[in-house]
Amino acid sequence: MNDWRPSADLDVLRQRASLLAAVRAFFDRRGVWEVDTPLLAAHTVTDPALEPLIVQHCGGSERPRYLQTSPEYAMKRLLAAGSGAIYQIAHAFRDDEQGRWHNPEFTLLEWYRPGLDLDGLMTEVADLVLPLLGRQRSQRFRYRDLFRETLSLDPFTATDADLAAAARRCVDTGGMTGGRDLWLDLLMTHAIEPVLAEQGVVFIHDYPASQAALARCRWLDGVEVAARFELYIDGVELANGFHELADAGEQSRRFAADNRVRRERGLPERETDGYLLAALEAGLPDCSGVALGLDRLLMVMCGAPQLSAVMPFDWQRS
Template structure:
């Protein structure tokens, strides 16, 4: 019942702030264009037997941004989404994303939203603390803000901004910190290894952490910061070492977005031998979209922390059978 109470409280929180709840389609011509996200593929069969490929969405983002372009200023969705090749204590092939957007508001506003949602979930579940395994934190404590550059320096002794784009230099420093690398690793691969091994486990251990200002190359849907175009308006929320949310100041340049999508799909083809189509309607809408900020938060993980569950299946009404 805790899941139902948390869901109802979240709906009430957004309703009190004049957000409209939307329902966007799960079937999409493109499931998303990030290299390391994997979709479930299906197809539409017409009356005459004609067939067209479709995908179950990995996120409601493309459809929601079309609504922003159509004039919807504040919206949220509790969206069922699907990601293939993902299963573990914190991953499930079908899960729920809370996704919300604010037109005309800075992405720092979403930082405050995230802090409030932690408190809302804990109160709804009757929890005095957010708990995951050996970690317990106060859900009412103000999250700390840490940039990627600060985190790499603090936890890995690496000057991240000085190593942007320099794969060999970053790999050498990573190996010096005991992080394994491979000869065919890209800069992004090495960055991800350091992040996963040295930084993420140490985030949100005393209070929630907002990890912000990602390198632009690691923020495919976010706009660059005007004060430092090397980094993007992207942050992730962590609690008890668990990534809960991913938020952006949204990119609205369709040409730059196409370039990033094509680069992501080239990397996907290189690593996995496949690529997904680009949603041309989405790119067309992006050109009409207002400045906006948007976030995606894993509802299942939030309920896990509010109830102390150790595995995601413990907070799902009906987990997908393992194969």
């Protein structure tokens, strides 16, 4: 017999409703207005690490539509149109992501702050999450410093072979092969994140430029870094923030680089989003933005063992 009941207890779902109300009240107090953009769109991300869910023959068209992995592109079009500070509570979709911390459909809080730098945005994220968690403080660490202190390894100057050797000391990699970012990611997940589990609310910033995604890059202490941060709470990754890239030419080059990687990996190429590039050409205001997983935040708040325990209906019951 099919289990028709919710994945989460009703008490947790009431807490979920309170969380959504608290988020909306937070932004209302700060004059940030809520927007609502399409879930189905003509384009999707080129990022080789993300696969969208696809709807074929949508609306009678031969072209597919994509369930959005985040509302970022559409929100940036609003910013370029002069919206000012905006936020959205959106359902987002990512294929092949299911497990304790993942569900193919999840709830994402995303917001953008024109005129706010990355330090200011980290402060605002802390202002939001600390009271919700009943905590008093957060910490900030540079990506480079964490690797030096935890692994006695400089992630910017170590050779690929050094990084691979360090990763193999942390985890059984079998016959795994790959580039520099693969080894950095393995070291982050298997060596750094376990240390963060004891550190409470932590922001990591100034990632390698190769991991910039849609963030600007800058030079710091002789190395190029991405103006990007991630938020961890008790070792759980909850948010990803950028000083947003506004250069249409650079964004186009990054899209092309993503598609080269997709070809190398045997993945389908993705058509670049001309709407986004045109919006950047028109002029994206200097701004910072962040996406925060609300389901994961509620997990931490409730002490829930898995994502399905805080969702009305998880993937298996939807």
